Amino acid sequence: MTDLAERLERFLAKRMPDATAIRVSGVEAHTEGFSAETFSFEAEVSRGGAAERRAYVLKREPVAGLLEPYDLEPEFRVLHALSEDPLPSPRTPWFESDPAVLERPFYVMERLPGEVPIPAPGASGEGPFDAAERAALAPQTARALAQLHAVDWRARDLGFLGAPGAEAASREVARWTERIERSGIAPDPVVVEALSWLRAHAPVCREVVLLHGDYRLGNWLVERAGAATRLAGLLDWEMVHLGDPIEDVAWCVSHLWRAGTPRAASLVPPLDWIALYAGASGRAVDAERLRFWELLAAVKMIAIQMTGIRAFCDGRTADLRMAIFDHQLAFLHALVAGLRGWLPLP
């Protein structure tokens, strides 16, 4: 879309009718994410004689991808509801569903400062952070998750996300099983067995909280400053939903995001991070519940990758990263085998 800047100017003009002039510049597509399309841009907004420059990020539904079918409106509504909350989520003023604007639905959020470290070992093999940064971020990430789980979702009218009752775990197993089936790709027997175990061992959900759904290294905006390193933002809310808080905890500490280290999110040993969360939330994390959600996390990732593989096979995407998942599934199958006790886990 070569005229994205012009289209954005027209969009912003309608949303800010008091502006006398709007100029969009620096439009840049971001390729880090594997799902919704992301663009950053700057808008200079003139009102009377004064001009203000602001940085924004736009997220647009892709044609095809890992989390299809897409509907960005729920995540927009959550982010919008949290816009004035002390939680480090970006202020998100606008959503647009009219395809005439940018061909597919999108929302615009304010750009927060910082960088997004990825879950990779890095040159040091220690992950993306040094020791001082790890020490600073571990409590902040635990605290932020506890804050999120403390949000009164009923008061914020977030019940539209669909509140499960005590059967939250079973619901999630069914959701991800359905996604695997929808891929039309036969799951590996290690996955079939894991799903059977999950169905038989789904814990009763004792409390329903607002879940990020993808709370992990790779979705954290960080301002690096040694011991003063700060968690500046929580990104990628596409999998936001209501459910068991331990689901988010298990996803965060999963082997999936340890960046080749023995540490949860490459920060601190998993049990230490869990203790930080327990302290911040006042919520105990029992081992059996955690075991369930850790296994579901691996199965969930397999389902997501199978969705991407299907999109590639169907020709609905030319993104070769979807094709890479085909051989990358071997890691996930080994993780599931390890979590089920067939293989020793690192």
Next chain:
Amino acid sequence: MRIPVETLLNGVSRTLLEQVLPHVASRTARGQLYAAVDVLRNAARRLEWAGAPLETEAGSAEGALRTAASRLRESGAPAVAERIEANLRTWPAAPAAARAAAARLEIARAFEDLGALPAGVADAVRPILGGHLAAQAVRALALLQPSLLEEISRG
């Protein structure tokens, strides 16, 4: 691997043409890109996934299933044992991909059968099948090349 080789190579061709070529200025490089696409297109219909890993997988599954069936017979679950052994006889001899697919299906079925058996019986047999899953996971990992996900993310 779930993506047919032809689909994979044609997908690579498409990505090179749609997402890489428009950003390549050098005439020499563009020519090489077109040549790469030409090679891929012509290779696409001539290649299949290597048979040896698939045959190894099927052989491992067969061994695990026969051992499981024997144990089930000893444990007083002859009907399940017979079902497994009868299904083993229906596996196609070739191609390797079809045999491996049949093997995966049967391993999954065997686990489901165990779910309906008394815990004492199932718990004695489950590790036999689990051992195959573990060995297969290790074999699949051994085939992987070092990941470029970090480079892909950074661009």
